[in-house]
Amino acid sequence: MGTESIDIKHIARVEGHGSLYVTTKDGELVDVKMAVDEGARLFEAFLQGREYTEVPEIACRICAICSASHRVVSTKAVEKAMGIEVDQQVTDLRRLLIWGEYIESHILHALYLALPDYVGHESVISAAADFPDVVKIALKLKKLGNDLQILTGGREVHQVTPMIGGFSAYPSHQDLEVLRERLQDARSDLQVCLDVWAGLEEPQFERETDYFALRRDDEYALVGGDLASLSGVRAPVEDYKKYIGERIPEYSFAKAGIRDGHGIFVGALARLNINRDLLSPFAKSALKTLGIDLPSYNTFHNNAAQLIETAQVFDMADATISSLLSSDLEWHEPETTPKAGKGTAMTEAPRGSLVHSYEFNKNGLLKTADIIAPTTMNYTNMEEDVRALFPQIAGGSKESIELMLNRLIRAYDPCISCSCHVAKVR
Amino acid sequence: MQLQVKKENVYVPDLARLVSKRKMSGTETLFEFEFVEDRLRDLFDYRPGQFVQLSMFGIGEAPFSISSTPTRKGFIELGIRRTGSVTNAIHNLKLGDIVGIRGPYGNGFPLEALKGRNLLFVAGGIGLVPLRSLINYVVDRRSQFGDVTIFYGTRNPSEIIFKDELASWDALDDVDFLMTVDKGDKDWKGNVGVVTTLFNKREIDPNTVALVCGPPVMYKFVVDELLKIGIGRDEILVSLERRMKCGVGKCAHCQIGHKLTCMDGPVFSIFEVEQLQEAI
Amino acid sequence: MGDNGKPSVGIFGLTGCAGCQLNILNIEDHLLDILNLVDITTWVMAKQENSEGPWDVAFVEGSVAKKSEIERVKKIREKSGVLVAIGACATHGGLPGLRNFRDISEMTQIVYGENNDHIDAIPIKPVSAYVDVDYELPGCPMEKTEFLEIVKSLVMGKRPYSAQYSVCGECKALENICLLKEGKFCMGPVTQAGCNALCPSNGAVCEGCRGPAPEANWAAEVKILKKIGATPEDVRRKFLKYCPSVAEMPEFKELEF
Amino acid sequence: MCPSYVMNQGDITKLIESARDSFDIFGPVKKRTKHVFDKIDDPAQIEMDYDSTILSPRKFFQPPSEVMMTFDLEEKSVDDTLENLRAERPRLLLAVHSCDLNGILLLDKVFGGEYVDHYYNIRRDKTTIVGLNCLEPCEYGFCRSMNTHHVVEGYDLFLTPIDGDRYFVQVGTAKGEHLIHMAENLFTLAETGDVQSFKNALKHKQEALPHEVDLEGINEYLDLSFSHPVWDEIAEDCVNCGACAMVCPTCYCYDVVDELDISLTSADRTRKWDACLFQDFALVAGGHNFRETPAARLKYRFYHKMRGFANEYGIIGCTGCGRCTAACPSDISIKEVLKRLSTIWEVPVSGVK
Numbered sequence A: 001m002g003t004e005s006i007d008i009k010h011i012a013r014v015e016g017h018g019s020l021y022v023t024t025k026d027g028e029l030v031d032v033k034m035a036v037d038e039g040a041r042l043f044e045a046f047l048q049g050r051e052y053t054e055v056p057e058i059a060c061r062i063c064a065i066c067s068a069s070h071r072v073v074s075t076k077a078v079e080k081a082m083g084i085e086v087d088q089q090v091t092d093l094r095r096l097l098i099w100g101e102y103i104e105s106h107i108l109h110a111l112y113l114a115l116p117d118y119v120g121h122e123s124v125i126s127a128a129a130d131f132p133d134v135v136k137i138a139l140k141l142k143k144l145g146n147d148l149q150i151l152t153g154g155r156e157v158h159q160v161t162p163m164i165g166g167f168s169a170y171p172s173h174q175d176l177e178v179l180r181e182r183l184q185d186a187r188s189d190l191q192v193c194l195d196v197w198a199g200l201e202e203p204q205f206e207r208e209t210d211y212f213a214l215r216r217d218d219e220y221a222l223v224g225g226d227l228a229s230l231s232g233v234r235a236p237v238e239d240y241k242k243y244i245g246e247r248i249p250e251y252s253f254a255k256a257g258i259r260d261g262h263g264i265f266v267g268a269l270a271r272l273n274i275n276r277d278l279l280s281p282f283a284k285s286a287l288k289t290l291g292i293d294l295p296s297y298n299t300f301h302n303n304a305a306q307l308i309e310t311a312q313v314f315d316m317a318d319a320t321i322s323s324l325l326s327s328d329l330e331w332h333e334p335e336t337t338p339k340a341g342k343g344t345a346m347t348e349a350p351r352g353s354l355v356h357s358y359e360f361n362k363n364g365l366l367k368t369a370d371i372i373a374p375t376t377m378n379y380t381n382m383e384e385d386v387r388a389l390f391p392q393i394a395g396g397s398k399e400s401i402e403l404m405l406n407r408l409i410r411a412y413d414p415c416i417s418c419s420c421h422v423a424k425v426r
Numbered sequence B: 001m002q003l004q005v006k007k008e009n010v011y012v013p014d015l016a017r018l019v020s021k022r023k024m025s026g027t028e029t030l031f032e033f034e035f036v037e038d039r040l041r042d043l044f045d046y047r048p049g050q051f052v053q054l055s056m057f058g059i060g061e062a063p064f065s066i067s068s069t070p071t072r073k074g075f076i077e078l079g080i081r082r083t084g085s086v087t088n089a090i091h092n093l094k095l096g097d098i099v100g101i102r103g104p105y106g107n108g109f110p111l112e113a114l115k116g117r118n119l120l121f122v123a124g125g126i127g128l129v130p131l132r133s134l135i136n137y138v139v140d141r142r143s144q145f146g147d148v149t150i151f152y153g154t155r156n157p158s159e160i161i162f163k164d165e166l167a168s169w170d171a172l173d174d175v176d177f178l179m180t181v182d183k184g185d186k187d188w189k190g191n192v193g194v195v196t197t198l199f200n201k202r203e204i205d206p207n208t209v210a211l212v213c214g215p216p217v218m219y220k221f222v223v224d225e226l227l228k229i230g231i232g233r234d235e236i237l238v239s240l241e242r243r244m245k246c247g248v249g250k251c252a253h254c255q256i257g258h259k260l261t262c263m264d265g266p267v268f269s270i271f272e273v274e275q276l277q278e279a280i
Numbered sequence C: 001m002g003d004n005g006k007p008s009v010g011i012f013g014l015t016g017c018a019g020c021q022l023n024i025l026n027i028e029d030h031l032l033d034i035l036n037l038v039d040i041t042t043w044v045m046a047k048q049e050n051s052e053g054p055w056d057v058a059f060v061e062g063s064v065a066k067k068s069e070i071e072r073v074k075k076i077r078e079k080s081g082v083l084v085a086i087g088a089c090a091t092h093g094g095l096p097g098l099r100n101f102r103d104i105s106e107m108t109q110i111v112y113g114e115n116n117d118h119i120d121a122i123p124i125k126p127v128s129a130y131v132d133v134d135y136e137l138p139g140c141p142m143e144k145t146e147f148l149e150i151v152k153s154l155v156m157g158k159r160p161y162s163a164q165y166s167v168c169g170e171c172k173a174l175e176n177i178c179l180l181k182e183g184k185f186c187m188g189p190v191t192q193a194g195c196n197a198l199c200p201s202n203g204a205v206c207e208g209c210r211g212p213a214p215e216a217n218w219a220a221e222v223k224i225l226k227k228i229g230a231t232p233e234d235v236r237r238k239f240l241k242y243c244p245s246v247a248e249m250p251e252f253k254e255l256e257f
Numbered sequence D: 001m002c003p004s005y006v007m008n009q010g011d012i013t014k015l016i017e018s019a020r021d022s023f024d025i026f027g028p029v030k031k032r033t034k035h036v037f038d039k040i041d042d043p044a045q046i047e048m049d050y051d052s053t054i055l056s057p058r059k060f061f062q063p064p065s066e067v068m069m070t071f072d073l074e075e076k077s078v079d080d081t082l083e084n085l086r087a088e089r090p091r092l093l094l095a096v097h098s099c100d101l102n103g104i105l106l107l108d109k110v111f112g113g114e115y116v117d118h119y120y121n122i123r124r125d126k127t128t129i130v131g132l133n134c135l136e137p138c139e140y141g142f143c144r145s146m147n148t149h150h151v152v153e154g155y156d157l158f159l160t161p162i163d164g165d166r167y168f169v170q171v172g173t174a175k176g177e178h179l180i181h182m183a184e185n186l187f188t189l190a191e192t193g194d195v196q197s198f199k200n201a202l203k204h205k206q207e208a209l210p211h212e213v214d215l216e217g218i219n220e221y222l223d224l225s226f227s228h229p230v231w232d233e234i235a236e237d238c239v240n241c242g243a244c245a246m247v248c249p250t251c252y253c254y255d256v257v258d259e260l261d262i263s264l265t266s267a268d269r270t271r272k273w274d275a276c277l278f279q280d281f282a283l284v285a286g287g288h289n290f291r292e293t294p295a296a297r298l299k300y301r302f303y304h305k306m307r308g309f310a311n312e313y314g315i316i317g318c319t320g321c322g323r324c325t326a327a328c329p330s331d332i333s334i335k336e337v338l339k340r341l342s343t344i345w346e347v348p349v350s351g352v353k
C-alpha cells in the first residue's frame, strides 16, 4: 500500500469546474482538498461603481442556475439600501419567479444529475434510452419550471423583467390561468417521480452538522424570514456574518464557509430539517411517499429533499397565482430614486442560502458588495463529509470509491461557478 | 407570352429528377434535370435567357439561368457554380435525386427582335452558361439569323467550361468562335489576354446585336469596345444577376432603381442599365 | 463521427456562469431529438464519462479568464472539426469582462484579501482571441433557437441562418414601443439581432448582450443616447457592458463620446 | 350607387358584438402609450380616436413571418399552406385610416399582377375593412402632401365622424353592405342633413390637414440628386436598423428561408419581413454587394418608394403615414428629407452618372 491519491478532476454533472483531491496512506485518509478550478471573475470588485439599477442584472450573471434567486435577492438588497417598498403584486411576481426556479432547478438536479447514479447510468443522456418515460416526465416538469420563470421574468436564464421597484412587464391573467392549469396537471407527473425515487436506495451515511436556513413562522421559508439553524440560532439576516464565516483555501479559487472551525450545511435538506413543521399538504404526502424521518442527517437525502420541496413549491405556486389573479395586473413603470445606504438581503436559492449585501453612495453607485453563495457555505462541510464517509467506503475498488465520492459531492447540488466569487475575508 | 406552366401557387416548385451530371471545372458542374411528371416535360417551355428557381428542400432556393435550349426538349440543363448552401447541396446530388423547380421566369432574350440580325456573343467565365442557351438556339435555327460571332474568355484554361461544345461551335462554318484566357499555362496554345483583346482580331459590323454575360468587372470594358464599334446602347444586351428570393416580382431583392431583375430582366439593354443607377 | 455514425459533439465550459450550457438542457422539447442527431461524447456538466476527443463539433462556453484556459481552448480547437463559441463570454468576453477596465490585482485584493497569490486572473478575452472560431452564437445567454439552428445546419451541411441586422428590426416587427423614444438607453439599434428583441419586448432596454450588429453605426447611436440624456460615461459603459472585446476594435477607439 | 348611412359613434361596440359570430375582429387598441391593431376580444378595448398604429395594416395581409409550404424530405413532397389560409375565419378590420387604405391598395398591386400571390390575396379577400376618416392631423403624418387623405376605393365601409357623435357611413363594396345587414338596427339611411354634415366634416378636414411637402417635380429632383452628398449626410444618422421598413404600410420585401424540423425529415419554407436597409439585402454569392454602403441602402429605400413605385405603378409608394418617422431611433423624418431634396434646386446638382 502506501500513499495513494484519488484525484477526481472535474467533478462531473455539477455546474462549473471543481476537483476533489483525496490522499490516503495505507488505506487511511490523510487529506481532503476540494478545489474550485473556475476562473475567478471578481464580481464583487467590478460591481463597485455600477449603478444601483443594473446591479441585479450584473449580479445574476454570477450563476445561471440560480439566476432568479440572485436577481431577486440582489434587487431586495438594493431596495433595502434605498428604502424602496414594493406592492403585493410585485412581491407575488417575484415569488412566482422563484417558485419556477425551484421546480426547474430541483428537477434538473435530482432527476438529470443525481438520478443516473441511482440507476447505474453515467448520465441522463444514456439513462434516456432505458427510462424514456421518467426522462420525458422530468423534461416536462423542468419545462414547467422554466415557463414559470419565462412568464414572470421574460427568460428562463438571466431574467430581463425584474427591476428595482418592480417589473418591466407583467404577465396577463390569461397566461397565469394557463400556467396554473399546467401546474395542476403536473402534480401527477411529480407523483410519478416521487414514486420512482421511493423505490431507490439511498446510501446510508449519517453525520450531524450545523444546518442553516431561513425560517419564518407563517410559511415554509424560501424567501423572507430570519436566519436560523437546526441547533436553535435565530437572527435577523443582517447578522449573517456572525454565523457564517469564510476561509480561503490556498488550493482553490473559492472561499469556504465556516462556523466555529467547522462546516455548515445549507440547502434543501437543511430547510426541510428546520422548517419541517410548516410543510404544505403535497409536501407532507411527498415526505411520506419517500419515507424520510426528519430531521435527517444523511447528506444523500438532500436529493429526496429537493423533490419534497418541489411538491411544497407546487402548493405555494398555486397560492401565489391565486393571489396574482385577484389583483389587476395593471403594469406601471417602477420609478425609483437613488439614495445612499446599506442593504442586506438573504434568500434560499434552490441549492441553499444566498446573501447579497451592498453599500451605495448618494448617487446610487455601488461602494461595496458582499455576496455569499450556497456552495461557498457548504464547501467546508463537503470536505468534512468526505472525511466521514471515507472509512465507510475505503474497502471498495478505486472506481467505487471515486463514484461514491462523486455522488456525495453531487448530493449537495453544488454550483461551482457560483462559488468562485464569494465574500470578503474577515 | 405566358410561358409559365399554369398552376395555382406560383411559389410551389414542381418535382424534377437529376438525370445527368457533368463536371465542367473545379467548381462548376452541368446538371440535367427532367420533371417527374411527364406532362410537364412537354409543357415546360422557355426562352433562352430565362431562369428557374431551384429548390433544395430544407436548404433553400436559388435562381439559375437555363443553359439548355428550348429547341431540344424534355430536359433542362443548369450550369452551377458551387458557392454556398444551395449550390453545395446541388453539387452533392446523386443521379435520380429529386429537387424542386419552378419557372421559367424573366424576360429572356428578345428572340423576335434578334431574327435576321448579326449576333455577337461575349461571354466571360460562367457567363457562358446563360448565353449557351441562346447560342445553341441560334445554332439549331441558324438560318433565321445573320452573322454569328462568339467571344469567350476565362481567367485560365482550367476554368474553360463546355469544352466539347466549344469545339463543336468552332467546327461550324457559319459560326465564328474565338476564345482567350487571361493567363495561360504550359499547355495553352490559344489567345492570351482579357476578353476585350479579341475585339482586335475581328471586324465587327456596327449593325450587330451584342449579347454580353460575365462577371460584373467585365461589363464596363466590353461595353466600351462595343460602343466604339458603333453598336447602339439598346442593341447591347446583358444578363444581370441579383439576389433573388421569389423570382416573380414580389420579394423586391432584385430591384434595381425602378426595375425588377426577375420580371423586367434579367436581360437588359445597356441603355436601360445606364438609366438604372447602381445597376452594375 | 461517433460510434453510431452521428457527428460527435463536445460541450465545454471555460469561465462563465454555465448559463449557456444550462440553456442546452433547457431545450426540453427537443433535447431527445438533439441526442438523435448527434453523439455528445463530452459534457462534464451532464455526464460522468467523458471522451478526450476528437470531436466533430465543439461548443465552447465561457471566456478565457485564466492562463490555463488558453492551453485548454487550444487543445479543444486542435481536436475539433468545427468550433462554435456559445454565449457572450465566449464570443465577446461577456459581462465579467467588466473587470478588464480596472486593475486586476486591486480587484483580487478586494475579493480575496491579501491571501490571493493563487488567484490566476488575466484580462478576459473571447475564445476567438486565441483560436479560430467557426461560428459564434452570441447573447447572454445564447439563444436556444440559434443553438438548434446550428446543430441542424451542421448535420445537414447548410450554412446556419443568421440575421444581418440589429435588434430594432426584430423589435419593430414585434410591434414594440420604441424605448429610446421613451428616453431609455436602448442598445437595440447597434446590437446583433437573433434574440427576437427579447428585452424590448419585455419592456426592458436592450443591453447589447449580443454584441455589435454588422456595420453598426455607433456614432449615430452615441448621438441618440446623448440626445436623450446619457452622459459620455453612460454611453461608454453601455457599449462595453457585455462585450469587452469591443474596446479592442479600431472603430470603437475612434468613437467620440 | 349604394346609399349612405349614418350610425352612432357609440354603437361601434354593438357593431363588434353583431359581427362577432361571423368574424375575427381587429381594430386599434392601446399598447402602453401607443396604439396597435390587435384582436378585439372585448368591444370596450377599441379606441376609435387613435393617432396612428405602430405597425401598419400590412401585417394582416403579409404577416411578419409565415410558412409558405412544408416539405416532406423523405417522401419528397410539397404541401403549401393555402388551404389552411382559406379555412381561416373571415376578418373584420376596423378603423383603418385613409393613408393606410391607400397603402393597402398599393400592396394589392404588388401582390397581384402577372403572378398572383395567393397568400396575400386570400387574406385580403377574407378581410372586410371598415375605414375611418381622419378629420384632424396626426403627429407625424403628412397624408395631404402625398394625396392619400382621400380614398375612393379599398374600403368596404368608410366612416366619417359627423356632428360629434355619429358616423357618416359610405358603402364601398357588397362586403360592406353585408356588414350593414348584419347589424341593420345600428344604421339609418343618410338624409339631406347628414350629407350636409358630411360635407362640413370634409371641409373641416381640408382646413385642418396641412399641406407640407410640394411634390411638384419630385421625379426630377430625385433623379438629379442621386449622387448628391445629402445622402451621405442623412446616412450619418441612420443606424440601418430597418425600423422604418418594418412599420411602413407599403414596404413589402421579404426574405425566404427553409427551416428544418429537428428530426431533419421535414422543413418549412418561411418568408419573413426583410428590409432593403439590411446589409445583406443585395449581397450575392461570392460576396459582391450591390449596395455596399449604408448610405446606398438608405438612399435606395427613398428611391424605391418615390421613384420605383411611380415608374412601376404610376403612384408614389409613400402614403405619408409618418410611421417611419415615428419609428426611427435617430428621428430621421421622411417629410424633412423630401423637403430638403426639393430645395436642392438651389444648390449645384450633380447630374445623372
Ligand SMILES: Cc1cc2nc3c(=O)[nH]c(=O)nc-3n(C[C@H](O)[C@H](O)[C@H](O)COP(=O)(O)OP(=O)(O)OC[C@H]3O[C@@H](n4cnc5c(N)ncnc54)[C@H](O)[C@@H]3O)c2cc1C
Pocket (backbone or CB within 6 Å): B051, B060, B061, B062, B063, B064, B065, B066, B078, B079, B080, B081, B082, B083, B084, B085, B086, B087, B088, B126, B129, B130, B240, B241, B242, B243, B244, B245, B266, C159, D283, D284, D285, D286
Ligand atoms: C437570374 C439569375 C441567374 C443565375 N444563374 C446562375 C447560373 O446559371 N449558374 C450559377 O452557378 N449561378 C447562377 N446565379 C447565381 C446563383 O443564384 C447563386 O450562386 C446562388 O443563389 C447561390 O446560392 P447558395 O445558397 O449556394 O449561396 P449562399 O451564398 O449560401 O446564398 C444564400 C441565399 O442568398 C441568395 N443569393 C446569394 N447569391 C445570389 C446570387 N448571386 N443571385 C441571387 N441570389 C443569391 C439566394 O437567395 C440564396 O438562397 C444566377 C442568379 C440569378 C439572379
Ligand code: SF4
Pocket (backbone or CB within 6 Å): C167, C168, C169, C171, C172, C176, C177, C178, C179, C180, C181, C186, C187, C188, C189, C197, C200, C206, D243, D329
Ligand atoms: S426599443 Fe430599442 S430595439 Fe426596439 S426599436 Fe427602439 S431602439 Fe430599437
Ligand code: SF4
Pocket (backbone or CB within 6 Å): C139, C140, C167, C191, C192, C195, C196, C197, C198, C199, C200, C205, C206, C207, C208, C209, C210, C211
Ligand atoms: S434585447 Fe439585447 S440585451 Fe436583450 S437578449 Fe437581445 S441582445 Fe441581449
Ligand code: SF4
Pocket (backbone or CB within 6 Å): D244, D247, D248, D249, D250, D251, D305, D317, D318, D319, D320, D321, D322, D323, D324, D325, D334
Ligand atoms: S415611407 Fe414612411 S411615411 Fe411613407 S408610407 Fe412608409 S412609413 Fe409611411
